[in-house]
Amino acid sequence: MAVLAHSDSARRLGRLALGLLVVLLRPSSAFAFEEHEVKAAFIFNFAKFIAWPKPAAFAARERFVFCLVGDDAVGDALSELVRHKTLHGVPVEVRRGRTPGEVRDCDVLYLSGGDGERLETVIQQAQASPVLTVSDASGFARWGGMIELYLEGRRVRFAVNVKAVRAAGLEPSSKLLALARIVDH
């Protein structure tokens, strides 16, 4: 009995210690991460939860290509993040341009919401091809873009326009949809 009680309290102490460790390690608040770093991680992650129609373009070119348009810190962070990574079995590459016309052969196209890029053109072009479009421009998903990143308080959230994703021949995983705010227009 005493032994049992002892091991029980030891376990409890252990759990407490672990809890404390977590509290200490916890990246409290703001300073650990900047918004653009977290957004870049989201973009990388979205690609894991989307199925591309077969035969996929990236399989043929043996490169999974993220295209980044606009002068944006998210672009820098994503370039940094995907270095030496693979996705769907192929190496990842990042291509950057100032306008959507400057980047070709994209699997994921990210547009920074900033400096007046041509969101509508991109939305229209992308509908015809299996390219996942992501942006942090306000209203992106509502206006026919696929995934929109937005802030809720100090956390990054995302909205998925399911119709737009499927219209391009892409299939979002149920897990992605479970965590997203769904926009149906």
Add this chain to the structure above:
Amino acid sequence: MGANRLTLLGMVAVACALAQKDLAELSLEQLLAIEVTSASRRQQKLSRTPAAVYVITQEEIRRSGLTTVAELLRLAPGLHVARIDSSGWAVTARGFNGRFAGKMLVLVDGRSVYTPLFSGVFWEMQDLVVDDIDRIEVIRGPGAAMWGSNAVNGVVNIITMHTRETQGGLVSTGGGNVEDAFGWLRFGGKVGERFHYRFYSKTALRDHMVTPNGAPGGDAWRSSRTGLRADWDLTARDTLTLMADFGSGRFAQVASLPTYSPPQMEFRSQIDRGAVANVLARWSHQHRSGAVSTLQLYYDWYERTGGLITESRGTFDVDYQNRRPLASRHDLMWGLGYRQSTDASLANSHLRLTPPSETLRYLSGFVQDEIELSPDRLWLELGGRLERNHFAGFELQPTARLLAEPVPGQSLWAAVSRAVRTPSRAEHHGDFWLGSLAPSPAAPLPQVLRLVPSPEFGSTSLVAFEGGYRGRLTRRATLDIALFRSRYRRLRSFDLNAPAFGVSPAPHLVIPLRFSNRGRGETAGVEIAARWELRPQWRLTGTYERFWMNLRLEPGADPGTTLLAEIEQAPAQQFSLRSSWDPGARLRVDAAFYFTGKLRQTEAPRLSFPEVPAALRCDLRLAWEPRPELELSLAGQNLLDDRHPEFNPETWFRRNEVRRGVYGQVRWRF
């Protein structure tokens, strides 16, 4: 138990991944749980700005425990913020400070809040809800090419949050000894997905400061503010922002007024009442070409009664801006603006404006091109503004700026600019009784110094050479250094005119003074800001400033009849150190030390000008969030001494000293 351990292990995994900063390893759920700093796009852009810029973030604002806009500016490097009495501040960058400091442009959400009356800011009338402020961009040095006249020594750009970020309710209340009592509430909602709005209301009662011998300073004040903002996404390309805001204030003050009889000066307690109201509409359109057009209109009104001056003023402003990428290397911006400002004033025993009512008109246009000389490495910015102002005609204010980023994250910049400080209505039309001198054996009658209208007074111009370094020293430390040297021409001076006799109410001699432009001078300085993230939960920010100033009369001016009329009170050195520490997930501990060196003395004519010694100030704040929606905090300001002076005000004000203040606050989000 099993699930329990799983979450714990999961959290450890998150912590480890975060510690290594490898976000790619995190799952979507983990990413959703991370809190981020709201580094806005504009702010990213600012890091590549070839100018001396500091952005006071929302986080810094909230954690400082400071409750007024003027006090918040202490957080920026290179600014000199001094509290003259409870409701009066002197704020400026790069010298020439004063309650009527007139060389800095201040904007709130694109609306200029400096008054053409004296080209400065009634800081006590800008009592915003500080929690609604998204950020304050502080640009030191001339920003006239982009922002317009008066942006001679700096621009302060206060930007409130988008209504999408202020959804839900928030109430806050608190009180203490200097912050007697305050309360505010905010409610944000939306109609559909495209129309967001917020409503806010605030009232604050603030206690008096103290006189040099510790007695109550007679300068308590209260102010309130109520307003609305709405943001409407009309289409995918058009957004409309509407704002309306009004407020009122009641400021007790002790004026120091000249008299005809000994001791030639009296203190008079008075109640200065103020009211403000403004409406603003901004429409932004994204063209198919990628260009962005913005049209902004606002009307701003204020009134001051019962204090030194009784004046009401209405200002209408319309501003158009267009920004378009040109070819592949150019980013062109241009704009046109028109402002019309009409006031009406009442004369009193000491101050009079002639004519009592006047309409001022300003017309301006600017062009700026940002050229990418070498992709992601070298940028050249050329810009200029042509402005026609009411008092001094056309003025051209050009700038050329170069920024190099030889290695990502390490940038060097240099700039040369010309800016102009245009005359104010008070300078052209003011008829003011500045001071009195007692009779002496040499001059047996009391002498009255009277400032008479100076219609010939013109603009002051500045040419500034600036340069700086901005970069990341390690992954966790950043450094920003700016150097400047500015040359001023046609600075403000007084010309003494021939004395005249006056008989009422008693015989006296009037010495008329007129503003002239016979001063010149140089300033130079170093401004440093560093941020260091010691641990994810502990960050330090340090600033340092060294400032030199040399003002004099231009060659040929007779020092017997011409005097410099610029205020030179500036500290040669300032530094600050701030620490933000989160000992636990729900605790926030902030400490700040500010050192301001002894103020150099002005040579402006004044009867007595006591010394303002160096001061070290300490602010502390402790906040606890028992639940995510609730925050309890305790904040203290000026904790190191009972009282100390920060500034010698200009004529007409009594110098009070700031005292230790402590207050508690509750914030609840619903």
